């Protein structure tokens with residue numbers, strides 16, 4: 001019989017490779033955010049931390065373009081904010097309408113079912129946005145209590161255009177709207193109040209240049225009233241917004257220990273958003289992603305999404321004939337320390353997913369990604385012109 005060894009594990013000092021992160025998230029972290037994370041810890045009820053909490057809430061409202069009082073960072077990754085939204089807003093026996101046009105609509109459905117909800121679907125193929133007419137049809141057929149949609153589908157590189165058309169239709173039929181803004185907050189135009197979004201959740205490690213750990217969530221007064229009037233408690237104690245309200249609201253009483261270092265991180269990340277200006281930041285993402293797009297198109301590749309719903313923060317590029325997407329990604333990581341990703345689900349094997357988010361949305365990263373991708377594809381025998389790609393990317397940046 002084996003007995004446990006008395007030798008302590010001999011694990012070497014942490015030396016992660018120096019990657020450039022241009023996949024579907026996480027993105028490169030801004031050095032100021034890393035700096036904020038190495039500042040001293042204070043207690044989660046320390047008066048100085050209460051001040052920091054207020055600042056984070058104010059900065060989040062700015063980034064979301066909302067006046068919602070109920071705007072907080074949820075402890076955990078984007079999925080925690082997602083589950084906080086769905087698990088609190090959807091009550092057992094209620095119906096939630098979700099989209100089928102990407103991976104994250106499927107995750108919404110799983111969460112709604114676990115919350116005790118019935119799920120109905122509005123269909124669109126992977127790689128396309130929802131058609132407002134189809135949403136209207138589904139709303140009138142199923143009369144859901146809640147309608148969820150994904151503003152920026154990271155699995156397909158599709159930006160849902162004309163959000164107000166969807167929210168108006170939902171409100172006309174009496175449904176509350178939950179928007180997944182994980183890959184849009186701080187990266188592409190998003191106006192929670194003006195667009196009539198009732199609940200939006202996001203993540204810090206996409207367009208906010210911040211490590212995962214504390215995830216943005218905002219709810220309108222009307223949505224929060226629904227949550228506070230629930231007959232049955234939400235199934236998660238940890239994500240119960242009526243309890244979290246005690247900590248993030250006026251009381252400031254203990255619920256769980258906030259991930260203090262992650263709150264520091266998102267505070268600094270959001271300060272960077274405020275310094276740059278939210279609209280300037282959207283414009284930067286668009287300009288840098290346009291150069292990336294010019295580069296991949298210039299070398300002879302095709303974008304998966306047409307311009308009307310191209311998502312600048314996540315570029316879905318068709319995999320050219322004769323190469324395997326997984327091998328290309330592995331080679332980029334191995335030779336260039338560059339992370340991009342392949343496709344998921346219905347688009348598995350068909351697209352590369354190249355993020356252009358936050359601190360990764362810089363000329364340096366774009367030129368590097370275009371150069372490395374062209375080189376690796378050419379070396380694997382794809383019919384591409386790497387030099388033309390770099391030339392087009394450079395021209396787009398001038």
Ligand SMILES: *Cc1c(COP(=O)(O)O)cnc(C)c1O
Pocket residue numbers: 025077078079080082104150152153154155180182183203212
């Ligand atoms: C990344 C992502 C999520 C989930 O966030 P995690 O931080 O991985 O939990 C949800 N929705 C979209 C659109 C995403 O891109």
